[in-house]
Amino acid sequence: MSEKYVVFDFETTGFSAQKNEIIQIGAVKYDENNQELARFNQLVKNQRSYVSTEITQLTGIKPADLLNQPTIEEILPDFLDFIKGxxxxxxxxxxxxxxxxxAIIDCAITDVxxxxxxxxxxxxxKLLTMSSYALENFKDLLEMNDLRSHDALNDCLITAKLYQYLQKIEEVERSVESEVADELGQLDLFGDSSDEITDSIRRKLNLPITKALVYYQQNLERKWERFEVLGISVEREYSTGSSLKIRLHNSEKVKIHSDFLKEMQKANFVTIMEEEK
Incomplete structure (x- = not known):
């Protein structure tokens, strides 16, 4: 089913979300008919990591280009508004x-x-046979060789064309049965609608099997508070993880992505967060 979407891409100082950071945000918004509505393109000042020679060669972004740019704290709320919904x-x-x-954690943004x-x-x-699935290798197929790769906005335009290409293939292959399953939130994959934390749920979400699950959030003093997770319900499943609603000890319910909850189970989660301040 067609829907509005935003294609986005980050250029970063490296491959670790904890040690490196975003230095360019690119995004393009489209309507249900694949018509472009708006663009978001912003360099971001680096604060805790260096822009190496290799990154400059790859992206074309020099350290001097970032000196007078806004920080991630200044620009992230605008980007979240751009992609919301x-x-x-x-x-x-x-x-x-x-x-x-x-970035959301570092900026202490809540209710996302x-x-x-x-x-x-x-x-x-799943749908194509390619010698390599790197984004730049799709430019021939999509007739977009005039765009330089590893520029956040250019990569968004290439990704958007690829998404539209894949959607045409999926439309041919999509059956009534799969559409019904999507409308039902694919609950059959996870059993009934109970939020009981079963071993099956843990395995499907790649969560620890034997220990209590925890959730962290910062209080008004920006101190980390730890809560035990008493229930998990899967709201939707996507190609990258699932949207969850978790129930805490005080019956509070919080929406969270499964990958984010998995990160919180690491023994050094808070330590890493404190070190990166």
Whole structure:
């Protein structure tokens, strides 16, 4: 079913969401008919990591280019408003989503909606046969060789064309049965609608099997508070993880992406967050 969507891409100082950071945000918004509505293109000042020679050669972004740019704290709320309520599309989405969630944590932004994500890398591997699934290798297929790769906005335009190409293939293959399953939220994959934390749920979400699950959030003093997770319900499943609603000890319910909850189970989660301040 057609819907509004935003294609986005980050250029970063490296591959670790905890140690590196976003230095360019690109995004393009489309309507249900694949007509472009708006663009978001912004360099971001680096604060805790360097722009190496290799990154400059790859992206064309020099350290001097970032000196007078806004920080991630200044620009992230605008970007979240730009994508709010839309399907978000990215190539190798787990990489970009991990940097997005880390930025949300670093900026202490709360009440962020669970993202609905379409990963063109994962879907193209299901639907196409390619020698390599790197985004730049789709430019021939999509007739977009005039665009330079590893520029966030250019990569968005390429990803958008790839998404539209994949959607045409999926329309041919889509059956009434799969549409019904999507409308039902694919609950059959997870049993009934109970929020009981079963071993099956843990395995499907790649969560620890034997220990209590925890959720962290910062209080008004920006100190980390730890809560035990007593219930998990799966609201939707996407190509990259699931949208969850978790129940805490005080019956509070919080929406969260499964990948983000998985990160919180790491023994050094808070330590890493404190070190990166």
């Amino acid at each position: 839309h399907l978000v599309v990215a190539h190798n989405a787990p990489f970009d989503i991990s940097f997005l969630y880390q 909606e669970a993202f609905r994500v379409y990963d063109t890398l994962a879907e193209s591997k």
